[in-house]
Amino acid sequence: MKLWDKGIDIDKKIEKFTVGNDREIDIHIAKYDIQASAAHAKMLESVGLISADELQLLQHQFKIMSKQVENGEFKIESQFEDVHSKIEFELIQKLGDVGRKIHTARSRNDQVLVALHLYYREQLQQIKILSHEFFETLLSLAEKHKNKVLPGYTHLQVAMPSSFGLWFSAYAEQLIDDVYVLDAAIKTVDQNPLGSAAGYGSSFPIDRTITTQELGFSTLKYNVVAAQMSRGKSERTIASALGSICNTLSRFAMDICLYTSQNFDFISFPDQLTTGSSIMPHKKNPDVFELIRGKSNKIQALHSEMLLITNNLPSGYHRDYQLLKENMISGIEECSSILEIFKYSIQQIQVKTIDIKDPKYLYMYSVDQINALVEQGMSFREAYQKIGEQVQSGTYKAGQSKPHTHIGSIGNLCLENIRKKFPN
Numbered sequence: 001m002k003l004w005d006k007g008i009d010i011d012k013k014i015e016k017f018t019v020g021n022d023r024e025i026d027i028h029i030a031k032y033d034i035q036a037s038a039a040h041a042k043m044l045e046s047v048g049l050i051s052a053d054e055l056q057l058l059q060h061q062f063k064i065m066s067k068q069v070e071n072g073e074f075k076i077e078s079q080f081e082d083v084h085s086k087i088e089f090e091l092i093q094k095l096g097d098v099g100r101k102i103h104t105a106r107s108r109n110d111q112v113l114v115a116l117h118l119y120y121r122e123q124l125q126q127i128k129i130l131s132h133e134f135f136e137t138l139l140s141l142a143e144k145h146k147n148k149v150l151p152g153y154t155h156l157q158v159a160m161p162s163s164f165g166l167w168f169s170a171y172a173e174q175l176i177d178d179v180y181v182l183d184a185a186i187k188t189v190d191q192n193p194l195g196s197a198a199g200y201g202s203s204f205p206i207d208r209t210i211t212t213q214e215l216g217f218s219t220l221k222y223n224v225v226a227a228q229m230s231r232g233k234s235e236r237t238i239a240s241a242l243g244s245i246c247n248t249l250s251r252f253a254m255d256i257c258l259y260t261s262q263n264f265d266f267i268s269f270p271d272q273l274t275t276g277s278s279i280m281p282h283k284k285n286p287d288v289f290e291l292i293r294g295k296s297n298k299i300q301a302l303h304s305e306m307l308l309i310t311n312n313l314p315s316g317y318h319r320d321y322q323l324l325k326e327n328m329i330s331g332i333e334e335c336s337s338i339l340e341i342f343k344y345s346i347q348q349i350q351v352k353t354i355d356i357k358d359p360k361y362l363y364m365y366s367v368d369q370i371n372a373l374v375e376q377g378m379s380f381r382e383a384y385q386k387i388g389e390q391v392q393s394g395t396y397k398a399g400q401s402k403p404h405t406h407i408g409s410i411g412n413l414c415l416e417n418i419r420k421k422f423p424n
Contacts, residue, residue: 021326023076026083028329030076031069032118033083033111036194037102038062039214044104047205054098061094084111105206107198109317113231114194116325118215120238123332124186128179130339131245135175135422137343139415142168145351146410150266151364161364164351165410169418171252176421178245183423185241189234191227192220199228199317228317232310235324239303242335246296249338253293256346260286268350288345292338299338302331362398363391 026033038059045055065087068074080086091099146165151158192215195201195208201224212220221227259266274284309323356364366387373383390396 022082022322023078023080025326025329026076027074028333029115029119030074030083030087031066032122033087033115034062034066034069035118036111036114036211036215037087039211040106040194041102042214043207043210044101046210047207049104049204050098050101054101057095057098058091058102061091061099065090083115084108105197105202105204106194107196109198109228110194110196113196113227114192114211114215116231117189117191117193117217117234119329120189120234120332121186123336124182124189124238124241127242127245127332127336127339128182128186130336130343131175131179131182132422134339134343134346135172136419137347138168138172138175139419141346141349142166142172142410142415143412146412146415148351149354149356151354151356151361158361158364160367161356163409165415167255169410169415171248173418173421174248175245176418176423178241178248179423181244182241185234185238187218188230188237190218191230192217193227193230196221196224196227199315200224225315229315231317231321232306232313232324235306235328236303236310238328239299239306239331242331243300243303245335246299246338249342250293250296250300253289253296253342256289257286257293260284260289266352266354268352269345270348270350273345273348288341292342295334295338299331299335302327357398363396365398366391366396 041050041055041058041062044050045052050058065074076083076086080089088099088102091102093099142165145168146163148164150162150164150167152160152162192208192212194211194215195206208220221230256267258264260268268284269286271284273288275287305327306324309320313320354361370380370383370387373386374380378386387396
C-alpha cells in the first residue's frame with residue numbers, strides 16, 4: 001500500500017530504488033506517527049470534519065497500535081512503502097471508511113515531519129540526560145583525584161604540572177558548551193509542523209493550535225512553507241549538536257588511549273575492560289575507547305552529509321529528504337550508546353601515582369621556579385632568563401624552590417561553580 005496510490009502500477013525497479021530501506025528505518029518513528037495521528041484525529045473532530053464517535057473508534061485503534069509498538073509486535077511488512085501507509089492500512093482494515101478519513105487535511109510530508117520532530121525532541125532530551133550523567137561522573141572523579149599530579153603537555157612535550165582533577169573537570173566543563181548547542185537543537189525541533197500539509201497549507205478549517213498543545217510542542221511553525229523548509233535544516237542543526245558532543249568525547253577517548261600506553265602510564269583499567277592480541281600475550285588494548293573515538297568521529301562527519309544533501313535545494317519538498325533519515329537516526333542512537341558505555345567504562349578508571357622525579361619531568365616545575373624568583377623581588381624577564389640559562393647550560397636542578405601547590409590544582413569551589421553552569 002502507498003498513500004499516493006492512484007491505481008497505476010509502478011515499475012518494480014523504480015519502486016525498490018525509491019522505497020529503499022524506509023520500512024526498517026520507520027520502526028524508530030512508528031510510536032511518534034501514532035501519537036501525531038491521534039492528535040490530528042482530535043483536531044479533525046474539533047473542527048467538525050469527523051464525528052465524536054469516529055474519533056473514539058480511531059483513538060481505540062491508536063491505543064492498540066501504540067501497545068504493539070511498545071511490545072515490539074508492530075511490523076511493517078514488505079507490501080507497505082513506509083510506516084505511514086502501514087498505519088492507515090490498519091485503520092481501514094479495522095474501521096473501513098472511518099479509517100479512510102484520517103488523512104484528511106494532511107499530507108505525507110507533514111506527517112513525516114511531525115513524527116521526526118517528535119522523535120528528535122525526545123531522543124535529544126535523552127541525550128541531554130545522558131550528557132548530564134556523564135558530566136556528574138567526571139566531576140566526581142575530579143573531586144576524588146583532585147590532588148593527584150598529572151603532567152601537563154603542550155605540543156606533546158612535558159610542559160607544566162596539572163592534576164587529574166583538572167583533567168576530568170575540563171572535559172566536564174566542555175560538555176556544558178556542547179549542551180548549549182544541544183539545547184538549541186531541541187528548541188529548533190520543538191515546533192509543530194503538522195497542518196502544513198504538502199507545504200502550502202490546507203483549505204480545510206483546521207486548528208493547528210490543538211495539535212500543538214496535544215503533542216506538547218512549545219510553539220508551531222506558523223508559515224507552512226517554512227515548516228517544509230525545516231526538513232534538512234533541523235537535521236543539520238541536530239548533526240551540529242551531536243558533533244559538538246562527540247568532539248569532546250573523541251578527544252577525551254584519545255587522551256585515555258595515550259595515557260594508558262606504557263610511554264605515559266598515567267592510568268589503567270581492569271582487564272575485563274580491555275582486549276588482547278592474538279599473538280602478543282602481554283597486550284591490554286583500550287579497544288572500547290578506540291571505538292568511542294572512531295564512532296564519535298563518524299558522527300562528527302554527519303553534519304557534512306546533511307549539508308551536502310540539502311544545501312542547494314529550493315523551497316518545497318524534494319525526495320532527497322528521504323536520505324536524511326537513516327544516518328540521522330543512526331547517529332542519534334549511536335551518540336546515546338557512546339555516552340552510556342563511556343560513563344560505564346570511565347567509572348572503572350584506575351589513576352596511578354606518577355613519579356615526578358623521573359628525569360623526563362625534570363623541567364615540569366620550571367615556571368613555578370620562575371614565579372618563586374619573581375615573588376622574591378626579581379623581574380619576570382630576569383627570572384625567566386636566569387632559569388632559561390640554567391636549562392640551556394644543563395645546570396638546572398628540580399626542587400631549587402618549593403613548588404607552588406596551587407599550580408595544576410583544582411579546588412572544591414571551582415568544581416561547584418562548574419556544576420552550577422550545567423543547563424537545566
